Amino acid sequence: IDQLLSEGVEGKRVFVRADLNVPLDSGTITDDGRIRAVLPTVKALVAAGARVVVASHLGRPKGAPDAAFSLAPVASRLGELLGSGVVFATDTVGESARAAVAGLIDGQVAVVENLRFNPGETSKDDAERGAFADRLAELADLYVGDGFGAVHRKHASVFDLPARLPHAAGYLIATEVAVLKKLTEDVRRPYVVALGGAKVSDKLAVIDELLGKADRLLIGGGMAYTFLKAQGHEVGISLLQEDQIPAVTEYIARAEKSGVELVLPVDVLVAPEFPDLRTKAPANPTTVAADAIPADQEGLDIGPETRKLYASKLADAATVFWNGPMGVFEHPDYAEGTKAVAQALVDTHGFTVVGGGDSAAAVRTLGFDESAFGHISTGGGASLEYLEGKTLPGLAALED
Numbered sequence: 001i002d003q004l005l006s007e008g009v010e011g012k013r014v015f016v017r018a019d020l021n022v023p024l025d026s027g028t029i030t031d032d033g034r035i036r037a038v039l040p041t042v043k044a045l046v047a048a049g050a051r052v053v054v055a056s057h058l059g060r061p062k063g064a065p066d067a068a069f070s071l072a073p074v075a076s077r078l079g080e081l082l083g084s085g086v087v088f089a090t091d092t093v094g095e096s097a098r099a100a101v102a103g104l105i106d107g108q109v110a111v112v113e114n115l116r117f118n119p120g121e122t123s124k125d126d127a128e129r130g131a132f133a134d135r136l137a138e139l140a141d142l143y144v145g146d147g148f149g150a151v152h153r154k155h156a157s158v159f160d161l162p163a164r165l166p167h168a169a170g171y172l173i174a175t176e177v178a179v180l181k182k183l184t185e186d187v188r189r190p191y192v193v194a195l196g197g198a199k200v201s202d203k204l205a206v207i208d209e210l211l212g213k214a215d216r217l218l219i220g221g222g223m224a225y226t227f228l229k230a231q232g233h234e235v236g237i238s239l240l241q242e243d244q245i246p247a248v249t250e251y252i253a254r255a256e257k258s259g260v261e262l263v264l265p266v267d268v269l270v271a272p273e274f275p276d277l278r279t280k281a282p283a284n285p286t287t288v289a290a291d292a293i294p295a296d297q298e299g300l301d302i303g304p305e306t307r308k309l310y311a312s313k314l315a316d317a318a319t320v321f322w323n324g325p326m327g328v329f330e331h332p333d334y335a336e337g338t339k340a341v342a343q344a345l346v347d348t349h350g351f352t353v354v355g356g357g358d359s360a361a362a363v364r365t366l367g368f369d370e371s372a373f374g375h376i377s378t379g380g381g382a383s384l385e386y387l388e389g390k391t392l393p394g395l396a397a398l399e400d
């Protein structure tokens, strides 16, 4: 983007593909981290007199307008953060968007409605995606890719549009890539990775890659129960992906052979049912050994011994990557495991990276100071796929 700015963008219409896919609770933004993350790029363009068109997806609507996924609240928050307000278009490439862009003056910002209200955005069909990208291209003279959280998606605004306009990477993408490079090239050791979250299937590819790269792998969250089951333990009514047991069994064996220390929970908090996240009514969990989960109980967080164990395994790390909460942190009775891992990252002298999505939201909503971490990524799936060594469509499209 610096090169683009030095060539002059005054009066030019610049399309900024951001990832403003923020968590919403009945229309209220619960974590605006992704909006704040794109501010440096938007502000630089505004200061340079560009006419800025910001676009993003929000949630997973089904290719048609859906009020529940409107970007309107996001646009007004962006306006507040910019201190200047923004113009909001009620469609993405239709009359409202065209009028909003045509009416922009130099240094003004428009936000167009959710990209995914249009079937062409996410289509698997190249021609359909291309046709939508053509319409997006009519709105702008230049393209800046800055939606790091979406670069793993081969979508029209991420992959096809940059091929149609002179393009550059924004500051957020540049920062994210520079940080993730530190985890893939010449990583400082010990390199410790903490992985949590609900589904082991989402993490298989990254575990596969990390077994050759990390020194220690700590497993928590819902995915831990598939590991415990693969070790022959009963997990009661805990989250379990039976079909992933063979893969997990193979990983456990491979970790042993390759000398990667694979650390699983030694105790867990259990209850007969999933907690109520709305009322946050007390859940009264009990602590049990990880190999003694009662048949009628569900594991919902790592236990106190595991918290201590994981903190000790993180203490001497030179590099840490953490993705995925250790338990149902949205409920106070199950937040301690996630808090303990976040605190261990704060306490270590190593370089720490929090990998997007729920873990980034957890860090902020649990009250941690963001500056105590080396980097909090805005990309969940994107940062994982980067670490898997995959080619990410949204980065490849910006490279030439």
Ligand code: 3PG
Binding pocket: 019, 021, 059, 060, 149, 150, 153, 357, 379, 380, 381, 382
């Ligand atoms: C994310 O939240 O990881 C990104 O915004 C991508 O969203 P998606 O998984 O719906 O494509």
